[in-house]
Amino acid sequence: MNIFTYIMSPSSFFGAISQGLLWSVLAMGVYITYRILDFADLTTEGSFPLGAAVAAKYILSGYNPIAATFIAMGYGLLAGLITGFLNTKLKIPGLLSGILVMTGLYSINLRIMGKANLPLLKQPTVLTFFSDMGMTNTRAAMILGIITAVVVILLLWALFSTELGFAIRATGNNPHMIRALGVNTDFMTMLGLMLSNALISLAGALIAQYNGFADVGMGTGTIVIGLASVIIGEVLFGRTTVVRSLFSVVCGSILYRLIIAAALERRGFQPTDLKLLSSIVLAVCLSLPLVKEKYNRIVNRKNKVKESSQEPSLTKDDTLLKGGNPSC
Template sequence: MTMYSMLGAVEIGLIFALVALGVLISFRILNFPDLTVDGSFPLGGAVAATMIAHGIDPFISTAAAIAAGAVAGALTGWFNVRLKIMDLLAGILLMTALYSINLRIMDKPNVPLITEPTIFTILLPEMMPDYIERPLVLLVIVIIVKLLLDRYFASESGLAMRATGANARMARAQGVPTGRATLVGLALSNALVALAGALFAQSQGGADISMGIGTIVIGLAAVIIGETIIPARRLVWITLAVIIGAILYRFFIALALNSDLIGLKSQDLNLVAASLVTIALVLPMLRRKLRGGSRGNAKKGA
């Protein structure tokens, strides 16, 4: 595995760390199985790429992509909270609708950004190769997002959102507006995912209508791998674990696809992804069994 491939894996891993943080909010904190992610990721890319292609500043375009993702997440929450549509179905409905909306935004299946200015071309000084500088810029962005999330979830509004996900009935009994917390949480989750989509489009040189396929699987895999490697209860460590999980996920995929001994090819990407998620799901169970067995042996010895 070359240094170029390794840094490329880190770059994509940092982008999907934002997706993983969004999935963490919906699946873990709110306990809401939100499939809007598969639509809000390409939505962010479509909005940012289309605006940049029309000569709008990349930073304004990225901010618009974040706002579009927040609206998509809020709509999912509105379907669930106000229209009483089941959470899983609400996400599926928005994900399906966003496919057509993204096509409308781009007016074609893809929008290239090869010759257009992006956040990376503006921020990066021409001192090092771009494949080294881009991961550094993304690392700064991910760290800033992590710190802001940690600060938010330590606030009164963030604690109310966490209480909503832990026990909505008890939270309502304590005067927490659980409906509003769900709307805000899903808006925040999909805003992060749309930010990842906007950065992905600018990093890879364009947006494509199919770029969101499997996004939710990648986000869940990053969360599961991170929680397996760094089991923690404090949210500060959980967000860090999720970021590390996203980077490791992309690194393992790159390692598998670039290994001549295994013989895997690009068409085996989904197979590798499914295998990694399966391993991540099985490891905690094996760990519990090993701990249970060691405790049983210790009692017998006593």
């Protein structure tokens, strides 16, 4: 197909979609803190490799990969709890709380892994269930990604339709109001952070199994990837309801991977340029609303100039006659 020759090969295309689906779990985690709680949570960069490290370690110790993946989620939950504790109980600003936990987790991740990189060669993973059925790694990842994304969307949709879910949403939206209605906002913030980081660790666990290794440095830039997915998704696919937003975020995550894959493959970038590309993509997305406004203003001005140039002297004279300073 032509489109593949210009933009990317079919294999990178499907690879990008699989990756986008797996990474969408991270993006949904970021969505919970960034959008629902209105909390810029940098714990992400620590809880993502934490999930990878825990899953790899447990798989290598002979645990069932599914069990290992769930254990990884539990660790993420704890990371979120600590950030929440620092923020709500010790009153450390949210951004700083996240940075503290993220930094601390770097050492913890190294402790868990025992070294900086833990390969999962020839180990059973959540993907081998599918590849045992004769699927390629990419296809297996795609199926796993779809299942995970759908399950996570459904669970979050259900949760955010409950009394508790309403309270978490209101905590991010208007803490004064929901406190006045009898909700402990500290508790809700903690709950949201735990949920978010459990998902982010889940994403870390899945990506580690997809890539075949856990690396202590794999968390760097994940918050940017998550935010880019959230913002691309919401701008392009809408954000009227929670479930709509979640769906948008998943689409955003896929689209983000496609953009990156296209840039890497056909535009002469190297894999090491990935983080730079991530930042540029996010910067562009974040500035879109402003650019759009400026663009509209320029277009409007041009239209006005056109209108006035059609009958120039008349309008000018008219205003001079009617308005102006009465004293002159």
